[in-house]
Amino acid sequence: xxxxxxxxxxxxxxxxxxxxxxxLPLALLDVLALFDGAHDVDEIQARLGRHHxxxxxxxxxxxxxxxxxxxxxxxxxxxxxxxxxxxxxxLAAASRPAHHAGGAYPDDPGRLRATMDGFFAPPEGxxxxxxxxxxxxxxxxxxxxxxxRGGPAYAWxxxxxxxxxxxxxxxxxxxxxxxxxxxxxxxxxxYDTPLxxxxxxxxxxxxxxxxxxxxxxxxxxxxxxxxxxxxxxVFLQYLYGGRRExxxxxxxxxxxxxxxxxxxxxxxxxxxxxxLDALRDTVAxxxxxxxxxxxxxxxHVGPRFGDPAPVSPAGLTAIDRExxxxxxxxxxxxxxxxFDAARRDGDRRRICGLSPIYxxxxxxxxxxxxxxRYGQWPDPQGVVSFASVVF
Numbered sequence: 001x002x003x004x005x006x007x008x009x010x011x012x013x014x015x016x017x018x019x020x021x022x023x024l025p026l027a028l029l030d031v032l033a034l035f036d037g038a039h040d041v042d043e044i045q046a047r048l049g050r051h052h053x054x055x056x057x058x059x060x061x062x063x064x065x066x067x068x069x070x071x072x073x074x075x076x077x078x079x080x081x082x083x084x085x086x087x088x089x090x091l092a093a094a095s096r097p098a099h100h101a102g103g104a105y106p107d108d109p110g111r112l113r114a115t116m117d118g119f120f121a122p123p124e125g126x127x128x129x130x131x132x133x134x135x136x137x138x139x140x141x142x143x144x145x146x147x148x149r150g151g152p153a154y155a156w157x158x159x160x161x162x163x164x165x166x167x168x169x170x171x172x173x174x175x176x177x178x179x180x181x182x183x184x185x186x187x188x189x190x191y192d193t194p195l196x197x198x199x200x201x202x203x204x205x206x207x208x209x210x211x212x213x214x215x216x217x218x219x220x221x222x223x224x225x226x227x228x229x230x231x232x233x234v235f236l237q238y239l240y241g242g243r244r245e246x247x248x249x250x251x252x253x254x255x256x257x258x259x260x261x262x263x264x265x266x267x268x269x270x271x272x273x274x275x276l277d278a279l280r281d282t283v284a285x286x287x288x289x290x291x292x293x294x295x296x297x298x299x300h301v302g303p304r305f306g307d308p309a310p311v312s313p314a315g316l317t318a319i320d321r322e323x324x325x326x327x328x329x330x331x332x333x334x335x336x337x338x339f340d341a342a343r344r345d346g347d348r349r350r351i352c353g354l355s356p357i358y359x360x361x362x363x364x365x366x367x368x369x370x371x372x373r374y375g376q377w378p379d380p381q382g383v384v385s386f387a388s389v390v391f
Contacts, residue, residue, distance in 0.1 A: 003023065008026065009023075009024045009029060011073055013073070013178075014225075017083050017086060018072030022073060031044070031064060041065075086224070096190065098193050100227050100230055109194045112238075116151070118151070119152050120152075124152035126155055129159050132164075136164065137164045137291060137390060138292065138364060139292040139363070139369070139390075140157045140158070140160075140391065141296055142157040142294070142296070143296070143297055143388065144353070145377065145384055149384070153375045154235055157389070158239060160390040165291055166289050167290055169247050169288045169291075170232075170292075171290060171292050171293070172229050172251065173252075173294050174251070174252050174356055175252075175352050175356055176228075177352065178226070180222045182214070182216075182218050182254075182271070183258075183271050183275065184255075185218070185220055185222050185223065186208070187217070188200055188202045191250060193234045195238055195241045196242070198233035198236055198237055198247075200247060200248055201249055201288075204247075204249055207285070207286070211282055212279075214274060228252075228295040229295055233250075236248065251359070253356050254355055255355050260342065260343060266339060276362045280363065292363045293360070294360040296352070296386075298326070298353060298384075298386055299384065299385040300352055301319060301350065301383045302379070302381050302383050304381050311383045316378055319349060319376065319385055323387070324374065325341065326341045326342065330387075331389065333361055333365075334366070335358050338361055339358060342354055349385075360391075364391055367391045373387065
């Protein structure tokens, strides 16, 4: 990152075990590279001395170690205790707290409703929700970008759901930004929101886990801090809280980027088709009216995401064009074509919604969709793009 004309390495934890962001001058990269568990302080000091031709004071290295350890950025006893305490608290809780309330969106119900009402206001929003008329909306791709940056794009997806959706059970696929060991992670914890809890259909969740024949709760801890599902539950409660009885099935996902890294197809991992086929069978056995939601953003481009230069106006135009080409496969409801489109350019734009979008396309079984809104948050240091698609 750049601050006051200087370039820094910004360390943060997407798993949320620390809220701190540590800003380090780039000159410290040589020091950090040796914090690998294989060098003690004397060895680090000696290596740096040989490399730079001068002695780096031991006190400086120890001070850096202490600061990183105190803020939760070094593996060791202090971080293990921090993680265990937070994990145990989450697992013991009766519900999943609204982790981002009061930060990413208001925690006061009245203020939150007023904020969300504003997302529907033209010209950015689609206009107010019209009376329910039915028509069978069976799925959405909605953003998971912060509401203050992409709120109207959510409204373009959710207005269709409010006017034409007949589902009373919503399977929500979210991106796990921190990555996880398993392709899918379920939880049976209700998702709290300032507008009331989004209740989990526990019978459906456990039936799905049995049919999937894999450990669907092994990565449940990823739900603790992840926002991609939380933001969808807030919108569902805004639409239906106190009006219609609904339940949710929250599913965090992380498997398409892994397939790209291995140069394989997502379903070469037997757990992926086993889970998605089990989902289809569980929906059929439940007799419920089910809709599928992907909480998914698109491109992440710019220095903040590892690119060498800020994004120019021409770069924004190129991102728009390439995103829309990818969205052709989404509108066609074609999961295989969607993956192939991402693979062709090596996911150069870092599409962070690959796994939830793939899951929804697969779950919908070829149902065609309509692009309602495409948008970008054009910060030259870190452009994020997103889309709203209704099936």
